[in-house]
Amino acid sequence: MATERARRPEQLRVVRERKPLPHYSFTCPFCPGNEHLAPPEVWRSPGQQGEWLVRVIPNKFSALARGGQPTWNIRGSYRTINAVGIHDVIVETPDHALTTALLDHDQVFRVLRCYLERFRNVISDPRVVHVTIFKNHGADAGTSLEHPHSQLIATPVVSSHVRNRLHEAMRYHDEYGTCVFCDVMHQEISDATRIVDATEHFVALEPFESASPFSTYIYPRRHMASFGESLPVELEDLATVLRNVLAKLYWGLDDPAFNYSIRTSPIENTGVKYYHWYVSIIPRLTRIAGFELGSGMFINTVLPEEAAEFLRKVDVATMEKTAANK
């Protein structure tokens, strides 16, 4: 935390001219009526009269080949595996003009139910050992497609990054007999200064070790290693919290670019006592540079306590009402 460089949270507000998006775009492969522009559908949440509310299609520019078996290749110090697996696009709404923060609660719940159904479906593929569900919003977050969508990538390997996180959590559990994520969540609830939102089943907070401004984690209160263990009542509640956090970012920081991802355990670690899944939301307000790339340390100019206070104060209901009356 570079307090000598500290900036008020609102100084990171993105001020820019924005033109409203159309509700339908003729060239958008995700808009209703343009389904022929995308690969054949693999899942849908049906609407009325043959329409869809949420729709899943294979990514046209897939990072992984859908067919084939994973094969390790070892030569000297180098190991490779061919990139097979599943790469889905989840179209979150038929409306081109919306963004996740502006979807109503039922629609966010449909999207989360879609995540869970697809998650449970793809892990029945024996090649799949890990699943990442994520969303890129805005050009600074790595997407050029406006239509609200998220993605699911199911891989035949666990990255060393995920393994390290698991390993550290396992060591903590062996040492203290508890889940480090549960311990952190309880400490945060008692500290209260970094909490953004708290409901019956979830806690949204700015992590103590925030690497960048407004990084937000959403933890389930109930200990679960895998997102796949979630109950319907928990998903309902997550829809409320996720929508609220995204709306606070949207209204408070003027629709910043962001990425979110569900950080769940590898499939074989489902049910373990030492790991705990969570949603990580990273607004892309600053850029990592040579120091971060070289040292692995991150300079953050906004204290998580100030970011949390700022987000707590964003009154989503009033902002929505004012916008609707315009």
Add this chain to the structure above:
Amino acid sequence: MATERARRPEQLRVVRERKPLPHYSFTCPFCPGNEHLAPPEVWRSPGQQGEWLVRVIPNKFSALARGGQPTWNIRGSYRTINAVGIHDVIVETPDHALTTALLDHDQVFRVLRCYLERFRNVISDPRVVHVTIFKNHGADAGTSLEHPHSQLIATPVVSSHVRNRLHEAMRYHDEYGTCVFCDVMHQEISDATRIVDATEHFVALEPFESASPFSTYIYPRRHMASFGESLPVELEDLATVLRNVLAKLYWGLDDPAFNYSIRTSPIENTGVKYYHWYVSIIPRLTRIAGFELGSGMFINTVLPEEAAEFLRKVDVATMEKTAANK
């Protein structure tokens, strides 16, 4: 490597309008004559008649407090240390209009000698346990200052990222009795497909595991854990290689934004057999998104073999001559 999404290296060439920079800017704190706009100088490579050729000043917006002792604070699961240490800016040339790729060999050598002298100086501070020397070039690489400059940050902690890298290298050494970096370098020299440049003392290559297009590493051939162990003859040679690689990126990809950093061992690991310092150059041609942030895996659309071939073919001397005749 997403070969299904693969792009030809030249497709990442940045095409943009650029206006030539002035040789002197009235408001630039790094231009000669404006020294009063920056904090007092801590080092210089003297030129003629009281002028300077390379100059080091404390960073005006330092990430670390220069004074004070590092103090650990432990509360529950949280540990902090106050951010004390050294944060220098190295002004690489008096000429505002240049960029590292366009400096002549002697000037690049002066800059590298400055790195080494500052490195040796700051490690005499007992608070310093690790030093990162790095450069940000271009807005996409996190800098807004045009005047060619690099930075040095000396910290009172080693990051878990650096520790993990060391730990893996140590395990490899314990297992095989050799330095993993030396082994990789020798395998690369024998494969030849990913080599960009090779001189008496250094090898520049696109790493087998390139996480992003045109990531380039420069390894010293002689085994050394710390940059601080470099000999003058090696620095002379590094000036040639570093300048050549940066010029190939500059002319081949039209002056892309990039970060470089010297990835050296922590001070206390100077001289160890298992670690090997190197320069990492990361052009900022693509952006990491939700999948990378969530999974710790990186999708690269340019094969390192194709990037290496592309860079080998960039004829810097001819490009420079053509530009000079314009």
